[in-house]
Amino acid sequence: MENNEAPSPVQMFQTLTAYQDTGALKAALDLDLFTAIGEKGATAAELATRCEAAERGIRILSDYLTVLGFLEKKADRYHLTRDSATFLARNSPAYAGGAAEFLLGDHLTQAFANVAAAVRKGGTVLANGGSMAPEHPMWLSFARGMSWMMMPGAQALAEIAALDPTRATKVLDISASHGIWGLSFAQHNPRTRVVALDWAPVLQIAWENAQRMRLTARFSMIEGSAFEVDFGRDYDVILLPNFLHHFDPPACVHLLRKCHAALRENGRVAIVEFVPNPDRVSPPDAATFSLVMLVSTERGDAYTFAEFEQMLRDAGFTSIEQHSLPPGISTAIIAEKA
């Protein structure tokens, strides 16, 4: 025994009720409570008016959020913390509450309602292969709500995999989603054109982001499945951001070979992934991602660097290297066409 304290059921209890924390934060976003609190703070009575809710309900929810650390309570006034003001108030430029639409969408909540069934089967029990169903609406939620999480990594990747500025270059962004990964390359390189590939409804959001970033002149799109469409050819870089984890290694190798064929000589693939250490239980964010894939896809997983190395070699790549991307959750794996 490493310590002499009595065994404790506290963590079991906290984990069995953790879903209640999720429910409380979701409610605050649904009610736009953080925006209503604003810079000056507010009482439950004031918030009840602003959120069109019962004062008693607001008081109890706000107390709960104070316990969780999302609010501070002084006398009977609730105030935003710095993190809440930055990420949870809708008028903040860094507002990230849109993530709730994806993270709490039916697809994921249904998948996590019966994890045991997926463990028994070894893959999702959702209809049509879960999140891999063609044009699954969850990817609209993802593109709308999750792009903010990708921005720091996308900016870093465009520098890590820098393109030759002295000539015209071309980037293919596979499973482009919001388009931020590819658009960051176009932003960094005035002579780079970007081709975004995804389901048609999702590309609408990438197009809007291209408009917002004033990059439509160097932005084009391919609609459909990466396994089926023609990629075109002579790309300098092909991006695979958060895509390979949905598939088993043979499917990944198949796709990497298709990328290999579409690259110019010495062209590179840049994979962005949650990459666990060889022990598969660290770091936490990458290691826990495997379960998301188990319950929501048929054969997906979070692969280690050694597994990606093997897949890339099998597909004909060389000079394989990895770079941690900010804010420290994702890893870029870059490899060259041999």
Added chain:
Amino acid sequence: MENNEAPSPVQMFQTLTAYQDTGALKAALDLDLFTAIGEKGATAAELATRCEAAERGIRILSDYLTVLGFLEKKADRYHLTRDSATFLARNSPAYAGGAAEFLLGDHLTQAFANVAAAVRKGGTVLANGGSMAPEHPMWLSFARGMSWMMMPGAQALAEIAALDPTRATKVLDISASHGIWGLSFAQHNPRTRVVALDWAPVLQIAWENAQRMRLTARFSMIEGSAFEVDFGRDYDVILLPNFLHHFDPPACVHLLRKCHAALRENGRVAIVEFVPNPDRVSPPDAATFSLVMLVSTERGDAYTFAEFEQMLRDAGFTSIEQHSLPPGISTAIIAEKA
């Protein structure tokens, strides 16, 4: 600003995905994974056989539970932690996994799926007043799964509110559930008889516990609603364990007056509750309990000691005192018939 670090969305992200931790632990209990691991530990392949599940599914779930701290992984073997061996392996005498049936029952998960609606209304949006519907089946789950949590507190309360051992005494246990609170008094006092009051289906579980504790000779039952049935009279102690939080203060006072009338001279009520501090945001377990009441009852709440004092005075009680009960989450409030 108290610190110079950049604002972080990590807590938002963790809270929005906290329900996934709940889902993982529930799956492990459903599969009886902890029992299958046992004292010697096991590989994913061994567990797949024992749990009749896919090895890949077991590996991913076990890695996730390792990240959460419920397991330890050494090479490719998973081992129980001391807490898991004590509370999560079914062959442990302290097995507490039955709590999942109550904490993750439809009643609570449905209530927490739309917290915003309850905040708007100021009370549950579940049918028939939520958990207060007559003979709601959730109380069977509670009686079956949660009695282990009550045992240390029940033992302590029987000593704090000790009865005169020199004469015959009588205890009424309102909302007896598993019966543990009242039965602890009978266990401590050979001349004490206990009357347990609850819905008829729930009393079956209390009766089984009375049999297990060999106390049926001094144990009787009243079936029905505490607001409607005749209590009888001349009780030395009336217990109200985890009951008043379901109601608003006027209903609590009404019930306390009924208790007052059923007590002998100088008899006492002993209320067991989650009692937040006057700030209502500490301690965490008591403070967060308000939200459980908001979403699952029409008018319930977690009341402060000052609020209980007021209700008890209004009902004619005096000498009001509070005692923290082990393991430190619940409080006993004891008051005497004036």
